[in-house]
Amino acid sequence: MKSIDPNQLPERENYKFLTGSIIPRPVAFVTTLSEKGVLNAAPFSYFNIVTANPPMISISVQRNNGEIKDTARNASVKKEFVVHISDEEYIHEINKTAKFLPPDESEMDLTNLTPIESEKVGVPAVKEAKIRMECVLEKVVALGEGPACDLLIGRVIQYHIREDLYEKGRIHAEKLAPVSRLAGNYYAKLGETFEIVRPK
Numbered sequence: 001m002k003s004i005d006p007n008q009l010p011e012r013e014n015y016k017f018l019t020g021s022i023i024p025r026p027v028a029f030v031t032t033l034s035e036k037g038v039l040n041a042a043p044f045s046y047f048n049i050v051t052a053n054p055p056m057i058s059i060s061v062q063r064n065n066g067e068i069k070d071t072a073r074n075a076s077v078k079k080e081f082v083v084h085i086s087d088e089e090y091i092h093e094i095n096k097t098a099k100f101l102p103p104d105e106s107e108m109d110l111t112n113l114t115p116i117e118s119e120k121v122g123v124p125a126v127k128e129a130k131i132r133m134e135c136v137l138e139k140v141v142a143l144g145e146g147p148a149c150d151l152l153i154g155r156v157i158q159y160h161i162r163e164d165l166y167e168k169g170r171i172h173a174e175k176l177a178p179v180s181r182l183a184g185n186y187y188a189k190l191g192e193t194f195e196i197v198r199p200k
Helices: 010-019 070-080 092-098
Strands: 028-033 039-043 045-050 055-062 082-085 129-142 151-160
Touching: 010 045, 039 055, 039 070, 055 070, 055 092, 070 082, 070 129, 070 151, 082 092, 082 151
Parallel strands: none
Antiparallel strands: 028 039, 028 082, 045 055, 055 151, 082 129, 129 151
16 A cells, blocks of 8 residues: 655645545535625535534635635625535536635526525525535634635525425435536446434
C-alpha cells in the first residue's frame, strides 16, 4: 500500500485524490438571491446531511483564490437558500450553471430551467427538480487558510417532492434517478442497489 502525506502534495493533487476517492457524491443544485435581486444558481458536490432533528444539511462552497463565491455571499446576507436534488432529467441544464459569471448576472439565463416561487423563503426555486428543500441559514463557517471555503449549514423548513416519488414516508430512488459526481467531468447514475441489514 502506498502512503502519501497530503502536506507534501500541491492543492490540485489533494483535490484530485479526495474527489477521486470520496465517490459517489450527491450533487446539490443551489439557488440564492443577491442583495440586488439577482437569482444565482450553482451545483455543489461537497454536500450532505448534518442531522435529522432538526433537519439540517451542509454545503461546502470552495473559494476561488480566496474570493467568496456568490452562493456563500448571498446565503450569508439573505440567510436563506434552496437546495434541489440533481437527477438525470435536468443534469445537463444544471451543468450550464457551473460557468463563472459576475454577481450581477444570473446563471439561470444560461439554461432552459424555470424559476418558481418558494413557499417559506424569498429565494426562487427550480420547477424541474423532483425534490427541493427550502432552507434558512443555521450557520456559516469559514475554514482553512485563506479561508479556503465557506461551510453553509442550512436548516430545512420546507420539503417539496413529486407525488409519485413519495409513498408511506419512503422515497422511490429509481424514480428519482439521482445523479452523483465522480472525479473530473464524470458522473454516475444510481446503478444496482443492494440491502444489508444492520446488526442489533
